[in-house]
Amino acid sequence: MRIINLSENNSVLKHYIKEIRSVKIQKDSMRFRRNMERIGEIMAYEMSKTMRYKPEDVKTPLGVAHTEVIDEKLVISTILRAGLPFHQGFLSYFDAAENAFVSAYRKYKDALKFDIFIEYIASPNLDGKTLIITDPMLATGGSMELAYGALLTKGKPAHIHIATVIASQQAIDYVASHFPEAKTTIWAAAIDPELNEHSYIIPGIGDAGDLAFGEKL
Numbered sequence: 001m002r003i004i005n006l007s008e009n010n011s012v013l014k015h016y017i018k019e020i021r022s023v024k025i026q027k028d029s030m031r032f033r034r035n036m037e038r039i040g041e042i043m044a045y046e047m048s049k050t051m052r053y054k055p056e057d058v059k060t061p062l063g064v065a066h067t068e069v070i071d072e073k074l075v076i077s078t079i080l081r082a083g084l085p086f087h088q089g090f091l092s093y094f095d096a097a098e099n100a101f102v103s104a105y106r107k108y109k110d111a112l113k114f115d116i117f118i119e120y121i122a123s124p125n126l127d128g129k130t131l132i133i134t135d136p137m138l139a140t141g142g143s144m145e146l147a148y149g150a151l152l153t154k155g156k157p158a159h160i161h162i163a164t165v166i167a168s169q170q171a172i173d174y175v176a177s178h179f180p181e182a183k184t185t186i187w188a189a190a191i192d193p194e195l196n197e198h199s200y201i202i203p204g205i206g207d208a209g210d211l212a213f214g215e216k217l
């Protein structure tokens with residue numbers, strides 16, 4: 001399984017990661033959402049370099065240019081609700097992609113223990129397609145695993161890209177051992193060392209859904 005940590009190289013991506021982490025800057029929810037989207041755009045561009053291409057000739061006003069276009073059927077999926085701005089970043093780059101949505105939420109039994117519930121899925125057929133699952137936070141990896149299980153009821157993808165902004169090292173290890181080794185690639189903008197007792201990523205960013213869309217009851 002390939003694990004690609006985009007923070008291993010310096011780029012402007014680090015500015016956007018810094019801004020979503022900053023306790024001052026992240027309070028501007030419009031900027032937070034736009035930064036999530038920008039990270040999605042950059043990750044989509046990096047991902048596009050690893051895809052299969054096919055030749056395609058295009059007629060210009062003065063002749064014919066030999067070009068290449070992506071030769072994979074892409075489905076961009078996300079886990080509601082925190083994933084929406086990140087998903088939009090991918091969709092801005094992959095014009096022809098189909099889309100899928102899965103809901104997942106933590107229902108706390110007490111301050112520390114929670115179950116994850118999936119109640120909604122809308123997806124095209126996934127047989128033979130490249131499935132990109134976008135979710136900005138990969139904390140325990142539980143939501144990703146359950147969302148993937150739900151998506152598999154819609155077909156068997158040829159390749160799976162797990163795309164995340166901040167992952168814990170624990171979740172990277174969890175996903176690596178629960179997803180098909182030969183056809184999964186994990187993409188992270190940054191990998192953080194630990195989780196706290198509430199299974200939030202440390203240092204992380206806090207609650208991505210609340211930062212993007214406001215606190216929920």
Ligand SMILES: O=P(O)(O)OC[C@H]1O[C@H](OP(=O)(O)OP(=O)(O)O)[C@H](O)[C@@H]1O
Pocket residue numbers: 079080081082083104105106116135136137138139140141142143144171199207208209210
């Ligand atoms: O790896 P895990 O331990 O499962 O945690 C990560 C999940 O937590 C966040 O969503 P959350 O449950 O906060 O829902 P929200 O998008 O509605 O805020 C995030 O977007 C992931 O889906």
Ligand SMILES: O=c1cc[nH]c(=O)[nH]1
Pocket residue numbers: 082137139199200201202204205206207208209
């Ligand atoms: O750190 C975390 C963990 C789960 N969900 C979040 O939004 N942040």
Ligand SMILES: [Mg+2]
Pocket residue numbers: 082207208209210
């Ligand atoms: Mg949340």
